[in-house]
Amino acid sequence: MTLFEIIVLAIIQGLTEFLPISSSAHLILPAEVLGWRNQGLAFDVAVHVGSLLAVMIYFRNDILQMTGAFFKHGFSKQQTTDSKLAWFVVIGTIPAVIAGFLLKDLIETHARSAAVIATTTILFGLLLWYADVKAKHVQKLEQLTLRQTIIIGLAQMLALIPGTSRSGITMTAGLMLGLNRESAARFSFLLSIPVILGAGLLAVKDLLEANEAVDWSALIYGAGFSFVSAYLCIFLFLSWISRIGMLPFVIYRLLLGVVLIAFIFW
Template identity: 40%
Template structure:
């Protein structure tokens, strides 16, 4: 139970920062007494807690988007209404991760969880995030988000199926390259993650029911609750941070962590 709670804390702290929560769960799991990969199912289920934090934090926005989206079908709301349009953008942006998640389900749960891959993705996508933050014009707001850009955001999110990329990091990186403001890219990234994370978490919950795993459902549930509480605080911090600061600290952290993991793998301290 203590191990599960530690992993829940890690999940809550890292889910919305562009440093990859799945990578951190994979890495931290190696240093706990069980010295085991928590598994894709544990990761997906605890993400339900962090994603519930998004729903709570952006509750008013979500209610408005959903109601206007449905209202656009009955004529109560114009079809070009910004919130109704955002509903379609979230749907379109969710397509890539659904398709790729189903196509590469086995690899996501096995091959992609190699720590060599995790470490490489931390470094490579850390550098790419840094380049995007440095070169992006950061002038576009969400009301200028096109359907084409929504799909590209979705592809960025889908890359996070590989631990080490980061769901928020991949999505925000695409947004920065497309010229969106940091806060706008992050806001859409958080909203875009809701269908994907809830879908993945519920799928893994049903799939893992009754199957043996490193942590029981009770322990996984406790970790999910901890992740929820911590994530609310992290979202509030992150949204304030990016309105005034660059992503450089996260880029440096990713590169250093990836390099440290590679050194430990090469010296036999941990196993891939």
Template identity: 50%
Template sequence: MDAVQILLLASVQGFTEFLPISSSGHLILTPGLLGYALQSLAFDVAVHLGTLAAVVLYFRHELLTMTLAIGGSIRHRSLVNPNAQLGWMLLLATLPILVLGFPLKSLLEFIRGDPQLVALVIASTTVGFGLLLWLADGVGKRRRDEYHLGWGTALLIGLFQAIAIIPGTSRSGITMTAGLFLGLTRKAASRFSFLLSIPTILIAGLMETHHLIASPVPVAWGELWLGTFLSFIVAYLTISVFLRYIERMSMLPFVLYRLILGLLIYWIILF
């Protein structure tokens, strides 16, 4: 990979990971549209780890508070503290990806091997889940914050997140959609989605890193580190701006973008 390709893909990942428009879909589409060979899954994981570092840094105070609150809830066997409850709900919402991750990862690798199929899947999920996001934003009550999720609602959001391993779905988009359907405000749905990305990306990153270390195939670690750093910078800026403005805007701009992108992919496939 040359420096321009690394910069482009890392920026795409950093910008799209926390917007409801699918980072995985863009990481697959971008090299195809620009004539590059599809980058390795290892590079995809590397730039995801960059976005992980960004979200951890952004929510560092909340993460420390939740960790201490969870410790207190274990000692006192109580969930009265809202920070402890939020922390436990995030852990619960992570369970579905642990159970469904392996079979869905096999599906992802199968899809990535067929350019025609992957384009069709991305187009379909981009449009379909974009319309679902629009519906959730329209009918959701938007009355609760992320500190008032129950066990059932957290688990449901986690089940929605597991679907996002399919390219074009958007992990942030599908979890925001679930949150909005369940009555969260736009900002609360976004914050819960961003916080939920931390254990999810960490698990995937650790698994792939172990695979890379154990593999006899040479790894271009310099490219991976550069991609990680660049995606970190872009992701941090994206989180900051998105959370600042999300309550004053609807999800409609992202829905329209998804519809246009999906229809464009269909057009390219068919014509």
């Protein structure tokens, strides 16, 4: 890859990992529009590392508090807000792990088409709009319940379908359940940590099995630009989401879906 391709793909990964706009929809566009080749397993690992570092550094205080509370109170009757939240992140991740293990090959074989991605980009964009408009937006993250966590975790399973957007569907579920926008976004970002870590480890496993040649400069640039774009994305999104709502992202998803449909029938 050229340096320009590395920068563009890394920024796309960093932004779309956390914005509710679908990474899979964006990653097929360079190939469709510009004829770029697949970036390879090693580059996938690098950009996942960059995104993971960004979210972990941004939420470092939350992670430390949740981890400490989990080991101190997580197995006792005296649960704290932080220990419960740590449990909720674990519980909310389980459905996606099970679904990924059972359905990954099936989805990669039958659902990774431009038509599927265009359809889900539009449909789940409209669902995000409905949740943002109709929801009450009153509940804080500290008031999250086990029932709500399970529902959000089940919703995250849908992110296996290309074009859905993991962050988009978990935020949609959170909003539908009454969480305010910032709380829905924060829980979505916290849920992303084990998911990105798992995806990165699977990519490392595939990379080792493939014995692929590694371009270390491409990996360093990819991880760096992915980190910067992901960190800025999280910071700006949480700063603005309470004021701007989800409508800009809904409009963007609808336009993106139309563009993808246009390329299908071009």
